[in-house]
Structure formats: C-alpha cells, structure tokens
Amino acid sequence: MLILTYNIIIIKNIEKRYIDIKTPIYNKLKELSQHQVVDFQFPGHRKRTFDGLDYNLLPMFDTTETFGTDNLHSPEGIIEESMEEIARVYGVKHSLYVVNGSTGALHIALMSATNPGDRILIQRNSHIGVYNGAILSGLDVEYLMPYYDQENQVVGDLKKEEVLKVLSENEDVKAIVLLHPSFYGICGNLKEIIDICHERNIIVIVDEAHGPHMYFNDRLPKSACELGADLIIHSSHKTLPAMTQTALLHVNSDRVDIDDVRLMSRMLQTTSPSYIFMTNTELAVNFTDSENGRKRLSDICEAIDELEEKLSNVKGIHVLSRKQDELFYSRDFTKLMIEIEGIKGARLRNILHEDYSIDMEYADLRHVIGIVTLMNTREDIVKLYEAILDINENYEKIKIHEFENPLIRPDVVMSISKAFYANSEILKLEDAVGRISASYINPYPPGIPQLAPGERITKEHLDLVKELSEVGISIVGLKGKDKNLIKVVVEE
Ligand SMILES: Cc1ncc(COP(=O)(O)O)c(C=O)c1O
Structure with a gap:
C-alpha cells in the first residue's frame, strides 16, 4: 500500500514536467515561407541558393573547436586561412569574421581604436550601433552633420567643409566614424575626408555595413577598403548572399594594432562562434567575387538602369538618379529609391506588400527604399516596375507637403x-x-x-x-x- 502511493507521486511528478508549449516563431515562419514574395529586403541572399552553397549540409557544418577545425578567438588553421583569403579579395591587411553583425564589428572597432575618455567624431546619420559603441567605450562624442539635399528630399553626404570646421573646434580627436554608403546609398567623397583625418593622425573607421558588394562592380562607388580607411565594417548579410548576423571587420593599416582588435573580438563575442555563419560568409564572398557572381551583379545593375530609364519618363514618379553627374554626391544605386507623388512612403510600402507581394526594406515620409542584390533577378525588377506603374495610375493621391531636413542638429550638453x-x-x-x-x-x-x-x-x-x-x-x-x-x- 505504501509502495503504491509512492509510485503514484512519482508518476504525477513526471507528468508535471511535460508542458505542451506553443511554437509561435516556427509556425509563423512556416506559414510565411509558403508565400512567394518579390524580395528587396535584408538578408541579401533572398532565400535563394547559389553555386557552392548546399543548405542541406548546414546541420553538418554546425560544429565547434574540435579535431580538424579551428578557433576564431585564436585562429591558426582553417579559420585563419579563410580570413586571409577574404583579406586577399578585399585587398586589406586583415579580415576578421564577426558573428554578431556589423553592430558587433562596430563595437570591436571602437573599443580597439580608443581608450575611455577619448574624443571621437561621428557622422550624425550613423546607425545606433555606433552610438552604443561610444557609450560602451566611455567616449566623448562630437557630431558631423551631412548636408540635406532638399531637391531630392534626402539626407545627402558629409562635406569636407563640415569635417574641417568640426576639427578646427576639436583638436584632440582620436578617431572618426563615417557612413559609406548610407541607407539611401549616398557615399560622398570619402577619400578626401580620409586624407584630411590621416594628415592629423586620426583613425578612420568606416561603417560600410551596406556596401560589401561595391568592391565587385566598377560602376558602384569605390569601397572604403580601396580608399585607405583604417577599419572597415561590412554586413555580409545585407548585400552579399549571406545569413543574418554575418559580418566582417577589415583592418587596413597599422594605426590600430591588430592584436588589440583580436583582443576586443574575443572579449565582445561568444566563445562559441557559429561555423555556419563563418562558412556561409566565406562562400558568399567567394561567389560574389567569382565570374558568375560578378556577372549577376553587373546584370542586375543594368536591370536597375532600365527601370530608372522607364520610370523617369512617367509623370508623378521619381527615382533617385543613378547618374552621378546629376547629383552632388556618388551613390550606390542598388538602393532603389522610389517616390510616387501624393502617396506617402509608408503607405506605398504597405500597398506593395499587401496588393503586389513585393517587400521593400524601408520607407521614409516620402520614399520607399528597396535593396537590390546580386541574388535578385531581372524578373523581380520587372514586377516592381509594373506594380509602381499600376499604383501610380490607380491609387488615391493626397497632397504631401515638402519636408524640411529630417535630421535634427543636436545640442550636446553632456558626454x-x-x-x-x-x-x-x-x-x-x-x-x-x-x-x-x-x-x-x-x-x-x-x-x-x-x-x-x-x-x-x-x-x-x-x-x-x-x-x-x-x-x-x-x-x-x-x-x-x-x-x-x-x-x-x-x-x-
Ligand atoms: C549603417 C548601418 N550600420 C550598422 C548596422 C548594424 O548592422 P547589423 O544588423 O549587421 O548588426 C546597420 C543596420 O541596419 C546599419 O544600417
């Protein structure tokens, strides 16, 4: 009798351990995966595979530091060799895999280039990751304001006059963080600013999160890797065919000690970096650099040309030009920026999603912005073209007022x-x-x-x-x- 009671208690305890939890993430992703969309959103792989990448093998690639593999935090074998290959592609001294996106790479860059209490300059339209990096590094910050392109209603590039002005007011600047390209593809004259900084021995960190593809096509602005920046950050997941969270940090001078960069990379990242991420970035760079990859990028640039040519003749539609001589700055035109007069950007993005199954990355008050990568096809661009024409003809328009510069000049009163x-x-x-x-x-x-x-x-x-x-x-x-x-x- 006593034994029986004991058994019942045990069974009850075991039963209590089983909770049928819901799986909302899995369920939603599975549902979404059934829908075909034309995709101009991150990640850059567009859920399409390419030569050399076999998604079926990924579970086999999820490994760690074991027999025959290597350690990202003390690389001596295959990871070291792979990072040297990446550095060779981009023509830099060192490249490091970062498994926490460009956010992680920015933090590593800032913490290895500065000491607490140092003063740095930040381009004001930088990503929050730069600001948080400055807080984590205990820095004082002065901001550099890009100019506003009123005609195209977009935040433009950073002019050298602004850099010289802020430098004349701040003598003790340790490093500068520049944005190249911006979310809108705006690049500006980076070389000029790098030279100004290097004359003053200031470390130049370039957030090129949106530009790892630019190196592979001569019609796109030159990469910061070619223009002599000291530390360059790339989100491989944004414009190369790589998975979310993958990124690269390139070190391209002796102004920052590579051992300090490696130290910060160890301190700020997981001790179990994903081999799936590393091998995926390796393959994505390898493919983008290949003849096939470069051809795909060049073909999609031509498809963008055709889209722009056709849309620029339609009344009521504006596309931010790819033609450099029509703008006051250089521009990565794979960031498609479209406006339909009388339809606010956010509404246009919703219409494209709801009624045409076309997903754009972002909308501001006036424009929608789509990110085109080498994994997009000409058909994707044609579908977008047809949808934009249709919306321009058939959707209600309202009067939209001119916007002033959306970037508010900060009044900094405390570090x-x-x-x-x-x-x-x-x-x-x-x-x-x-x-x-x-x-x-x-x-x-x-x-x-x-x-x-x-x-x-x-x-x-x-x-x-x-x-x-x-x-x-x-x-x-x-x-x-x-x-x-x-x-x-x-x-x-
Ligand atoms: C300009 C810029 N830099 C850095 C980041 C952070 O990149 P990640 O998402 O790879 O951490 C972003 C993200 O959107 C960005 O827009």
Missing part, C-alpha cells in the same frame, strides 16, 4: 556616456523639453537616432515623434505603452 549612466528620471516627452536626455529617440528602421543621451530635448523632437507616429514608423528609446515617456538626466 553621451556620462548622460547614459547619470541619475535619471522618467518624464512625459512634452514635459521634458529643455531637459538633458538620458536615452534615445531612434526611429527604426533605419535606426538613426534623432536624439541621443547628453543632448537637450527640444520642441523639434516632439514634432518629429508626432509626425513619425502618424505614419506608423516605430520609435525605439521612448517608454510607456503609448511611447510618450522619456528618461532624462537629473541635474544636480
């Missing part, structure tokens, strides 16, 4: 890292005007902060948040259910 760690309180955004922010206002995508810690909050921020909320662009950094609260510094 970004000090403000981030300062005593703080939470206020309604409307009550926080005039206070120092301890947080971000960061519209996402593209993840470019409009307000960072240490900056004075102004009425402009209130207006911007209102405008972005109205068109459904999400804002990271604000708190509360209604996203109307912000963390501010308590001033002593």
Whole structure:
C-alpha cells in the first residue's frame, strides 16, 4: 500500500514536467515561407541558393573547436586561412569574421581604436550601433552633420567643409566614424575626408555595413577598403548572399594594432562562434567575387538602369538618379529609391506588400527604399516596375507637403556616456523639453537616432515623434505603452 502511493507521486511528478508549449516563431515562419514574395529586403541572399552553397549540409557544418577545425578567438588553421583569403579579395591587411553583425564589428572597432575618455567624431546619420559603441567605450562624442539635399528630399553626404570646421573646434580627436554608403546609398567623397583625418593622425573607421558588394562592380562607388580607411565594417548579410548576423571587420593599416582588435573580438563575442555563419560568409564572398557572381551583379545593375530609364519618363514618379553627374554626391544605386507623388512612403510600402507581394526594406515620409542584390533577378525588377506603374495610375493621391531636413542638429550638453549612466528620471516627452536626455529617440528602421543621451530635448523632437507616429514608423528609446515617456538626466 505504501509502495503504491509512492509510485503514484512519482508518476504525477513526471507528468508535471511535460508542458505542451506553443511554437509561435516556427509556425509563423512556416506559414510565411509558403508565400512567394518579390524580395528587396535584408538578408541579401533572398532565400535563394547559389553555386557552392548546399543548405542541406548546414546541420553538418554546425560544429565547434574540435579535431580538424579551428578557433576564431585564436585562429591558426582553417579559420585563419579563410580570413586571409577574404583579406586577399578585399585587398586589406586583415579580415576578421564577426558573428554578431556589423553592430558587433562596430563595437570591436571602437573599443580597439580608443581608450575611455577619448574624443571621437561621428557622422550624425550613423546607425545606433555606433552610438552604443561610444557609450560602451566611455567616449566623448562630437557630431558631423551631412548636408540635406532638399531637391531630392534626402539626407545627402558629409562635406569636407563640415569635417574641417568640426576639427578646427576639436583638436584632440582620436578617431572618426563615417557612413559609406548610407541607407539611401549616398557615399560622398570619402577619400578626401580620409586624407584630411590621416594628415592629423586620426583613425578612420568606416561603417560600410551596406556596401560589401561595391568592391565587385566598377560602376558602384569605390569601397572604403580601396580608399585607405583604417577599419572597415561590412554586413555580409545585407548585400552579399549571406545569413543574418554575418559580418566582417577589415583592418587596413597599422594605426590600430591588430592584436588589440583580436583582443576586443574575443572579449565582445561568444566563445562559441557559429561555423555556419563563418562558412556561409566565406562562400558568399567567394561567389560574389567569382565570374558568375560578378556577372549577376553587373546584370542586375543594368536591370536597375532600365527601370530608372522607364520610370523617369512617367509623370508623378521619381527615382533617385543613378547618374552621378546629376547629383552632388556618388551613390550606390542598388538602393532603389522610389517616390510616387501624393502617396506617402509608408503607405506605398504597405500597398506593395499587401496588393503586389513585393517587400521593400524601408520607407521614409516620402520614399520607399528597396535593396537590390546580386541574388535578385531581372524578373523581380520587372514586377516592381509594373506594380509602381499600376499604383501610380490607380491609387488615391493626397497632397504631401515638402519636408524640411529630417535630421535634427543636436545640442550636446553632456558626454553621451556620462548622460547614459547619470541619475535619471522618467518624464512625459512634452514635459521634458529643455531637459538633458538620458536615452534615445531612434526611429527604426533605419535606426538613426534623432536624439541621443547628453543632448537637450527640444520642441523639434516632439514634432518629429508626432509626425513619425502618424505614419506608423516605430520609435525605439521612448517608454510607456503609448511611447510618450522619456528618461532624462537629473541635474544636480
Ligand atoms: C549603417 C548601418 N550600420 C550598422 C548596422 C548594424 O548592422 P547589423 O544588423 O549587421 O548588426 C546597420 C543596420 O541596419 C546599419 O544600417
């Protein structure tokens, strides 16, 4: 009798351990995978395979440091050899695999190029990863404002005059972080700015997250690897056929010690870096560099030419030109930027998704932006062309006012890292005007902060948040259910 009771208790305990959990991620992804879409969104592989990549083998490739493999954090074998091959392709001194995206690569770059308390310059339309890297590194930051191209209603490039002005006001600059290309494909005259910085012995870090493909086609702007930057960051998952999270950090001078870069790479990344990511990046670079890969890139550039040519003759449609002489800056035209007069960008992106199964990466107040990679086909571009014509003819239009420069000039009153760690309180955004922010206002995508810690909050921020909320662009950094609260510094 006693034994029987004991058994029942054990059985009950075992039963309690089985919980039939739901699998919402798997279910959704499976459902989505049934839908055919024309894809101009990250990741760059477009869910298509290429010569040399057999997805069926991936489970076999998920390995670790074991017999015959190597260790990313102390590479001596196949990983070392593979990274040397990548460096050979890009013509740089060293390339490192990074398994935490360009975000991770930016943090490694900033932490290896600077010491806490150093002052750096950041191009203001940089990604949040740069700002967070500055906080993690304990840096003081001054910002460089790109100019605004009012005619095309887009944030343009960074001019050398702005760099010279900010440098004349800040003598003790250790490093500079430049963006090349921007989300809109804008590149500018990077070489000129690199030279100005190197004359002053300033380390040049270039966030080329959106540009690892540019090296492989002569019609695209030159890569920062060719232009002499010291540290270059590439998101292989964005424009090469590689998986999300894959990235490269290139070291191209002796201004930063490669051993410091390796040290930071060890400190900031998992001790179990994914072999799937590393081999996938290796294959993606190998394929893009191959005759077939280069031909695909060149063909898709021609398809973009044809699209632009045809759309530029249609009333009401604007495409940001690929023709460099029509712009004041060089541009990576694989970032397709289309506007239909009278239809806001976010609405156009929704229409394309809902009614045409075409997914664009991003929309701002006026444009949609699609990322074209060598894994897109001419048919993808034709479908987009037909959809844009159809929408232009058949959808309701409204009057849209001209936008002013959407990039707010920051009023920096405290170091970004000090403000981030300062005593703080939470206020309604409307009550926080005039206070120092301890947080971000960061519209996402593209993840470019409009307000960072240490900056004075102004009425402009209130207006911007209102405008972005109205068109459904999400804002990271604000708190509360209604996203109307912000963390501010308590001033002593
Ligand atoms: C300009 C820029 N840099 C860096 C990043 C971060 O890249 P990742 O997603 O590879 O971490 C992004 C992400 O969108 C970006 O737009």
